[in-house]
Amino acid sequence: MGRLALAWRILTNGEFAQSISEFVSSRSRLPVSAGGRESSAVPEGVSVSEPVAVRVPKAAAPKPVRSDALTLLATLQREGRLIDFLKEPIDGYSDAQIGAAVRDIHRDCGGVLERQFAIRPLRSEAEGTSIPFDGAPDPVQIKLLGKSPSGATFTGHLVHHGWQSTKCELPQWTGAAETSHILTPAEVELRS
Amino acid sequence: MTAQYVIGIDLGTTNSVVSYRLLSDESAPCGILSIPQFVAPQTIESRRSLPSFMYLMTEAESARGVYVLPWQLDSDAKVSPACCVTGVAARQLTAEHPERTIVAAKSWLCHTRVDRHQPILPWKAPEGVPQVSPVTASQRYLEHLAAAWNSQFSDAPLSEQNVILTVPASFDASARELTREAALLAGLPESLVLLEEPQAATYAWLDAVGDRWRKQVHVGDRLLVVDVGGGTTDLTLVEVTDEHGELSLRRVAVGNHLLIGGDNMDLSLAWYVAQRFSEKGVQLDPWQSVSLWHTCRQAKESLLSPDGPETHTISVPGRSSRLIGGMVSVEINRHEAASLLCDGFLPDCSLTDKPRRQRASGFQELGLPYESDTAVTRHLAAFLQQNGADRPVTHVVFNGGVFKSDVLRQKLLDQLQVWYPDTPPKVVEGSMDLDFAVARGACFYGWTKAHGGVRIRGGTARSYYVGIETAGLAIPGAPRPLRALCVVPQGMEEGTEVDVPSEPIGLVVGEPARFRFFSSAVRRDDLAGTRLDRWSADELVETDSMEATLPLEDADTEEYVPVTFRPRITELGVFELWCVHEESGRQWKLEFSVREDADGARN
Numbered sequence: 001m002g003r004l005a006l007a008w009r010i011l012t013n014g015e016f017a018q019s020i021s022e023f024v025s026s027r028s029r030l031p032v033s034a035g036g037r038e039s040s041a042v043p044e045g046v047s048v049s050e051p052v053a054v055r056v057p058k059a060a061a062p063k064p065v066r067s068d069a070l071t072l073l074a075t076l077q078r079e080g081r082l083i084d085f086l087k088e089p090i091d092g093y094s095d096a097q098i099g100a101a102v103r104d105i106h107r108d109c110g111g112v113l114e115r116q117f118a119i120r121p122l123r124s125e126a127e128g129t130s131i132p133f134d135g136a137p138d139p140v141q142i143k144l145l146g147k148s149p150s151g152a153t154f155t156g157h158l159v160h161h162g163w164q165s166t167k168c169e170l171p172q173w174t175g176a177a178e179t180s181h182i183l184t185p186a187e188v189e190l191r192s
Numbered sequence: 193m194t195a196q197y198v199i200g201i202d203l204g205t206t207n208s209v210v211s212y213r214l215l216s217d218e219s220a221p222c223g224i225l226s227i228p229q230f231v232a233p234q235t236i237e238s239r240r241s242l243p244s245f246m247y248l249m250t251e252a253e254s255a256r257g258v259y260v261l262p263w264q265l266d267s268d269a270k271v272s273p274a275c276c277v278t279g280v281a282a283r284q285l286t287a288e289h290p291e292r293t294i295v296a297a298k299s300w301l302c303h304t305r306v307d308r309h310q311p312i313l314p315w316k317a318p319e320g321v322p323q324v325s326p327v328t329a330s331q332r333y334l335e336h337l338a339a340a341w342n343s344q345f346s347d348a349p350l351s352e353q354n355v356i357l358t359v360p361a362s363f364d365a366s367a368r369e370l371t372r373e374a375a376l377l378a379g380l381p382e383s384l385v386l387l388e389e390p391q392a393a394t395y396a397w398l399d400a401v402g403d404r405w406r407k408q409v410h411v412g413d414r415l416l417v418v419d420v421g422g423g424t425t426d427l428t429l430v431e432v433t434d435e436h437g438e439l440s441l442r443r444v445a446v447g448n449h450l451l452i453g454g455d456n457m458d459l460s461l462a463w464y465v466a467q468r469f470s471e472k473g474v475q476l477d478p479w480q481s482v483s484l485w486h487t488c489r490q491a492k493e494s495l496l497s498p499d500g501p502e503t504h505t506i507s508v509p510g511r512s513s514r515l516i517g518g519m520v521s522v523e524i525n526r527h528e529a530a531s532l533l534c535d536g537f538l539p540d541c542s543l544t545d546k547p548r549r550q551r552a553s554g555f556q557e558l559g560l561p562y563e564s565d566t567a568v569t570r571h572l573a574a575f576l577q578q579n580g581a582d583r584p585v586t587h588v589v590f591n592g593g594v595f596k597s598d599v600l601r602q603k604l605l606d607q608l609q610v611w612y613p614d615t616p617p618k619v620v621e622g623s624m625d626l627d628f629a630v631a632r633g634a635c636f637y638g639w640t641k642a643h644g645g646v647r648i649r650g651g652t653a654r655s656y657y658v659g660i661e662t663a664g665l666a667i668p669g670a671p672r673p674l675r676a677l678c679v680v681p682q683g684m685e686e687g688t689e690v691d692v693p694s695e696p697i698g699l700v701v702g703e704p705a706r707f708r709f710f711s712s713a714v715r716r717d718d719l720a721g722t723r724l725d726r727w728s729a730d731e732l733v734e735t736d737s738m739e740a741t742l743p744l745e746d747a748d749t750e751e752y753v754p755v756t757f758r759p760r761i762t763e764l765g766v767f768e769l770w771c772v773h774e775e776s777g778r779q780w781k782l783e784f785s786v787r788e789d790a791d792g793a794r795n
Contacts, residue, residue, distance in 0.1 A: 071235065074232075074235070075232075078232055081509055084509075084513050084515040087513065088513070088514055088515055088516055088517065090516060093517070097519065098516055100505065100507045100519055100521050101507070101509060101515055101516045101519050103507065104487070104507065104509055105515075107490070169237075171231060171235045171236060172235070172236040172237075173234055173235055173236075174234045174257075174260065175233075175234040189477075
């Protein structure tokens, strides 16, 4: 589209103009990997060089047109059919039928989480091993279970290693406010 | 302004990657550029590669601004018209709207039977769908990459950096020229250097191991670079030589452009599974077909592994919102599927086997000359035979997405061990990050070019010939016999030119003079001036013809000007062919000409 044609459209088409202006204002949220840290997404033993520097456009972040949560939901549906799965009554199906479906959902939604959040265990120790403590741990990082420790130093067993996201790289949505609630469009097939 | 970065661009058949490195920082490794792109309507994500697919929008999509990238709104940036979208979203749309999607534009660039400047893609698009030329499609991918760079490095525009762009080793001079043309149109600098992809893969190895490479190989060793990407297979031999007491590397042979790749494997498996579904009365719709394709890509590994289960269940979810209710599954016999892949693509064969010319493959309808024999091993055997099969291959450099699979790597290594039992070839050490190796290698090459370091020598990969009609009695209805005059010998180095010794050829002044033009990857002993009276179809491949028009000047009293040829390979690796009039010293450059007989081109 030529520049003039674009200008003309903006002048004559209110809806398009709005989506463009919202888009322009949301430009600075271009999803460039934060700090470019992607090495964590790579299996151990594979060497990956870090980018030298990652530039992010400098403009201040404007008010988002759509909640990132909706964009994430839309992504999980688009790639992994998660909403279809959770909204479908499963009482009538056998475990085998559900299992067959879950395999794909597990793979595809897992792929989204890996790409956007690179989720890793919070504690590197194996579950079931003992962890020594010197003083009470940060309750945000460690949830103590069972009876309160009697002394300042004590030992606990790691029951769950916890999870952390090692990056947060959400897609940028470029649509207009009035369609921001749409998670996936209806699909219509034309039959000849 | 001087360049701050060296940038390696892998413009792939199915994926494009940009790698970069600061020129001033000795210790900085090659990074990979994040490329913002549409992954779905109105949704932009940054990925480390740009799928080389292009979707041509409908008018409704264009008017609604469904796919407008941030830089397409910049007033001063060079923009592509917002009628197409490139990247993940476009790849996704290939299944739903194949008639609006361009795939494998790069393979069209070296398809000499069509005019690569004509808007012919998508191939056989229905009326009403806009088409673009293979050159324009390549230009759009490069514009996207350039804009992604410029938006993140606004103080170091791409047009001012040291840029290395990779091309298949099998690209001939005209395909290289077209690539260069697309690159310059996309805003890449004139100083752009073209580098052969298998060499880039070898540079990636050199970058990964550093100086240790001198310990890993010895004089006389032969490295085989096997690059099986999504759509193409590219073969190269690199020899370790001794130059003034120093180990050095020389690229000694490249293979022909083979249109077979990992996508063919996944698609054949998907096709096989779709047959099983259709036996059960289940017809898959386009979305399900893509889903099946992805499933097959991932199932390939476990189907091929020697100790997998006997059967493998492949399921495809239903299309409506009822996911589980619409789920369909089939049981696949693992041996059947594995033999489909192995026998089809990596069959055991002997070193003396040749690719089979068999029935036209099912891919033919896509318009491209896909290989009729999909067996990579037989193409490899033929390549080795043409290039001294008695000298063993000692090392293998794997490249391309296909070889991320352990099973397929091992399968090819096993075959090489059968061929060379006394010296089983070793895989070179280094990074196995195969999706990014070519771009990284190109970046490292640019770095060594600027800072000094090991370089792979080799010169031109092919020899080139001008077709000359022999004089003699014309027989009505029969073409005059054609001779081929070698103008560029294999291995002609960059930054050199030669005067081709030959009888002068008379050119008509004021009229275009056109020469048929041929290349050969196998005739390695021909010298500039060697004349061939006959050749086999395997030896010489015809490419675009070359032409020049000698302007009429006042001083010209003669109708004919006797000329000889002077080829030149510039420092940037650009091939030029000049006609020289010895007496006056005047010279005219021959250009690749636009074909008039492009079949399938729409006017």
